[in-house]
Amino acid sequence: MTASTYAGLELERFRDVQRLAYRCAQQTAAALTPGVTEKQAAAMLGDALRREGVSGFFHQPFAWFGDRTCFKGFRQPLQFFPTDRTLERGMAAILDVAPIVDGFAADIGYSFSCGDNPELERLLDELEGFRALIVERVNVGESLAEIYRAVEDMLADLGVRNCHRHYPFGVLAHRVYRQSTIGVTMRPLLGFGLGASLGLLAQTAVSRLPEAVRARVPALRQGSPFCYTGPGSEARPEPGLWAFEPHIARGDVGAKWEELLVVEADRAYWLDDALPHVQRWRHRRMRVA
Numbered sequence: 001m002t003a004s005t006y007a008g009l010e011l012e013r014f015r016d017v018q019r020l021a022y023r024c025a026q027q028t029a030a031a032l033t034p035g036v037t038e039k040q041a042a043a044m045l046g047d048a049l050r051r052e053g054v055s056g057f058f059h060q061p062f063a064w065f066g067d068r069t070c071f072k073g074f075r076q077p078l079q080f081f082p083t084d085r086t087l088e089r090g091m092a093a094i095l096d097v098a099p100i101v102d103g104f105a106a107d108i109g110y111s112f113s114c115g116d117n118p119e120l121e122r123l124l125d126e127l128e129g130f131r132a133l134i135v136e137r138v139n140v141g142e143s144l145a146e147i148y149r150a151v152e153d154m155l156a157d158l159g160v161r162n163c164h165r166h167y168p169f170g171v172l173a174h175r176v177y178r179q180s181t182i183g184v185t186m187r188p189l190l191g192f193g194l195g196a197s198l199g200l201l202a203q204t205a206v207s208r209l210p211e212a213v214r215a216r217v218p219a220l221r222q223g224s225p226f227c228y229t230g231p232g233s234e235a236r237p238e239p240g241l242w243a244f245e246p247h248i249a250r251g252d253v254g255a256k257w258e259e260l261l262v263v264e265a266d267r268a269y270w271l272d273d274a275l276p277h278v279q280r281w282r283h284r285r286m287r288v289a
Contacts, residue, residue: 004177004240010104011262014176014241015272017099018106018260022276024048025095025110034089034114038063038082041095049099058098058105058179065093069111070254071166092120092253098243103179107243109258110276123248123255126158128281130246131270134173135261138237138268144224145233148172151246163247163254173227173237173244176260237263241271 006014028045041063049061064071065085069092074080087093091114098107113120133154137147151172155162164172223235227242242263247256260271272278 003238005264006178006241006262010178011271013102013104014106014260017101017104018108018272018275020052020054020101021049021097021099021106021108022110024052025097025108026276028095029093029110029112032087032093032114034087036087037084038065038068039084041065041087041093042082045095045097049097054099054101056100056179058100058107058176059096061095061097063093063095064254066091067252069094070161070163070249070252072252074166077168087114090115090117092117092255094254094256096256096258098176100179105176105179106260107174107176107245107258109245109247109256111255111257117253119250119253120255123160123250123253124277124280125284126160127246127248127255127257127277129154129158131257131278134244134246135268135270138261138263141236143234143236144227145229147237148227148229148233155248158248160248160250163249163256164245167245167247169226169228169230171226171228172246173242173261175225175238176241176243237268239263239265 024045028041028048031044032041042061045061045063046057061082062080063082065087067073068083068085071079092111093113094109094111096107096109098105111120111124130151133150134147137150142150152162164170223238224230224232227233227237227244240263242261243258244261245256245258247254249255257275257277259275262269262271
């Protein structure tokens with residue numbers, strides 16, 4: 001699993017899954033009422049996706065309410081899983097899921113609130129700049145670590161906290177591949193699809209080998225599958241699909257978006273410009289104008 005290229009029809013299938021995931025997340029969010037728990041919200045999202053033909057998950061649905069949207073107090077991976085935390089009026093919330101349909105995967109994060117939450121609205125406005133920054137830095141040929149640090153610089157300028165550093169490996173982005181549809185590879189392992197998890201772990205192990213070792217073996221000449229500042233991050237993002245997920249917070253409120261970036265040998269571009277957060281920014285600019 002190194003550089004990958006996808007034909008136009010394949011990219012359309014990835015785009016369809018991404019749109020499906022966001023559509024189900026929006027429908028689930030609209031149906032949530034005060035008193036619903038994170039576990040119930042995650043189950044509702046999973047059920048909605050399965051009704052639409054989802055055959056498996058790169059990772060199962062997550063739901064975070066209140067100060068859990070900024071991972072307050074998170075110290076170990078099990079804290080990411082849905083809890084009995086209940087939704088309250090005015091509370092910020094995030095739904096995050098990575099469905100697979102016929103081997104085509106997506107990974108999305110949808111931020112919303114149960115009623116008015118001005119701080120969340122402010123954070124969602126501030127998240128717009130990261131989308132342009134990321135694709136610009138990839139297109140000028142920066143390394144994974146340089147892209148990560150550019151995002152951190154923008155975080156500092158905005159006066160917001162970096163929440164994606166709490167994710168496993170502290171990643172800003174990770175590779176997304178076309179998945180095997182063999183039953184055993186679709187089985188969950190601690191909430192993540194077995195095949196997808198093993199593939200990313202294998203590539204991570206290779207990226208951590210000394211550069212001298214990787215240089216001598218053509219099959220090992222690959223960068224990290226993660227956008228972070230760890231081993232292998234001195235390389236540029238390899239061609240393929242990358243799920244970027246800038247996640248920011250101020251106070252006890254966190255917000256994020258997550259979507260697929262297409263990286264080709266000579267250019268990079270977002271797979272879809274019709275996603276909810278992109279449409280939100282477009283409509284806001286039209287109102288201001």
